[in-house]
Amino acid sequence: MATGDVKIRRALLGVSDKNGLIEFASALTGFGVEILSTGGTRAALEGGGVHVRSVEQFTGSPEMLDGRVKTLHPKIHGGILARRDRADHRREMELHGIEPIDLVVVNFYPFEQTIERADAGLDDAIENIDIGGPAMVRAAAKNFAHVAVVVDPADYPALLDELRASNGELSHATRWRLARKAFARVTAYDCAISNYLGTRTENESAPLGETFSLSLPRAQELRYGENPHQRGAIYGDFMKIAEQLHGRELSFNNVIDISSALNLILEFDDCREAVVAILKHNTPCGVGIGPTLKAAWDKAFATDPDSPFGGIIVTNRSWDLEFARTVDELFTEVLIGIDYESGVLDFLRKKKNRRLIRFHPQALSRDELDVRHVIGGLLVQTPDLSIEDPRRGQVVSKRAPSEAEFRAMDFGIRVCKHIKSNAIVFATEDRTLAVGGGATSRIDPVYSAREKAARLNISLKDTVLVSEALFPFPDGPALAAEAGATAIAQPGGAVRDREVIEAADARGLAMVFTGVRHFRH
Structure with missing residues (x-):
């Protein structure tokens, strides 16, 4: 397998997420890279003043079936999959007029976003299942020894920085990293499709499907698992929902406690007064409601003054300085609030190890399935969201x-x-x-x-x-x-x-x- 740097001479761009597209493509042309594109991406690039060679001209075949067939062509996949270090591959490329493609920049039809829409039906979902995009991404990721693949616009800046620093070349390490990310994205996309279709017949839907798939990115490696002799990491969007503002890195047990604290405080999302909950070892040990956080805290703390030591405190509103000063007297592991009023964070940050969390409820989907590991498989259930009057x-x-x-x-x-x-x-x-x-x-x-x-x-x-x-x-x-x-x-x-x-x-x-x-x- 080739492990050297790869000169980027030709790139194929086909994206649904067009954030940063024009700037990225313009920078590529500055390195002398030829841009191939089709459909809406081509129109956006040309509208932004980027010179584009159409995929139709590249392959000699027109776009077909209302756009369903654009890049599924031997000249596209041959150009991506060919091994440049093999003479027989080079001979076949020359024989069939296949030109190499060194960079594939693709993100998929917005299937996940489509099925989140309340008005989206099965037909809408089906039309947003990408075929050509995942095929190209898999091909490029497989051939990472010779091709770079980008599935996330967030990678554009670092990629351009490397191209500038390396005379238009990308390293083996970068291509390997991008390939791993690409395969993970394809897996996540297919999981979303499988899970959605698995819960539906043509006319009905059910909460639990015939199959259940998970593909989550690692958000953070933890110092250890539940105990020091265990390894631990967190996967998914937890860090987007519970944003850490200060303190030591979260532990495995911290994450469990924070999740429990957030689920508890969300039970009171219709409460107009302040709510304070104290948890320890994944268990509520006191909850209070009052006109102020301090008043609510006094009630919650009085339930069990011993257990809050080393515990978790969560509120349903922004922390004020009076409340922060009260809590500051107690040793706590994690403090959680919707936000913090002016001066509160500076005050609480005086204790360097205390973890401060800002909770983003708008980033949370409360109807996510409850998944637990058991020997030989997973137990999956709908969440317990019932609050009976x-x-x-x-x-x-x-x-x-x-x-x-x-x-x-x-x-x-x-x-x-x-x-x-x-x-x-x-x-x-x-x-x-x-x-x-x-x-x-x-x-x-x-x-x-x-x-x-x-x-x-x-x-x-x-x-x-x-x-x-x-x-x-x-x-x-x-x-x-x-x-x-x-x-x-x-x-x-x-x-x-x-x-x-x-x-x-x-x-x-x-x-x-x-x-x-x-x-x-």
Whole structure:
């Protein structure tokens, strides 16, 4: 395999994303590079004053079938795939009048963007499946020993810099890097097509397809995995959603915690007041709502003053200086906000290791599938986005909840679904009072939450208990009432529901069956 530099004399350009195209092509012609193009790319180049040799003139064949056949021709693919270091290839090129193509600059029809449109149907998607583009990219990437391939306009500046510095040549290392990126792009494109078509018949769609494919770029290599003896990296768009502004590089566990924190705070995207949530080891340990971040923080922190040490703090609004000064007194791993008011970042950056994150909710798609690795494969499910209104649930007790109890149920449901099962929350309408989770029985989280509240001298009187799953026996509601709860929200559906309801009525509890379970395994 040839490993030397390659002189770029002829380039084929065919792009849907025309950002930077004219400037890039103009610079190429300045190096004496002949530009081949067709269709909309050719029109854009000529409109920008770039001299172009048409693909039709290059191949001697016209564009056909309303543009479906433009570059699928032996003179194109022969010019890309020919090995310049083999005499037999050179002889065949001469015999068939094939001219070499040294640089292929292609990005594909916008299939992914098309299927994101609410009004896009199957026909629209099909018409935006590129054929010739991926074929040329694969050919050029395969023959990277002799050809460079560019699939991303972001690579234009570095490519031009190298051409300027190397008398119009590109190194083997650059061609190899670009080839790897090209194959990854083709794979991602094909995955998007396969996943989309796999969920559809001609007239219907389904959330889960017959096949499931993943192709994600590595966003960042992490210092290690969950533990120091493990390797770790993050793939996909996480860093675009959670932008790091300061601090040590994120750890594997930081990323998991940040993801959980963002999913939790998004439950309150309809809340007009400030919301603060504190998480530790992927688990909420306090959530509060208030007129200011400081007021919300005081409520969240009071739930469990011990656990926030080394934890994650997330808010639903921009951080102000008063709140930053309050939090600064505590050692934390990660602070997350929609933004930071003037002077806040400078203040928080005084602690060099603390990680500061700006959350970009507009970059997040909440309907992404939930994917988990299991031995031998992947489990895939639709995300748990349900937030059921307890007022629409079934009041099964003799006493109906008060409006304040309904509001507390609504708050508790939003929090409880993010706690590892078995899970419960004692809450009022604006704060958690006690959290119990990760238990192997339904009664144990009630015990642990009550005992922790007692140790911290937190009264659970007049609270609401929310459970993410049903109570199979009456002991849970009985213990909740003993702790001070006045109402319970749970899915219902147990064999002994009648006994559970009777236990609630005997203690004056209001109970609502929401009908929706939120297991978190």
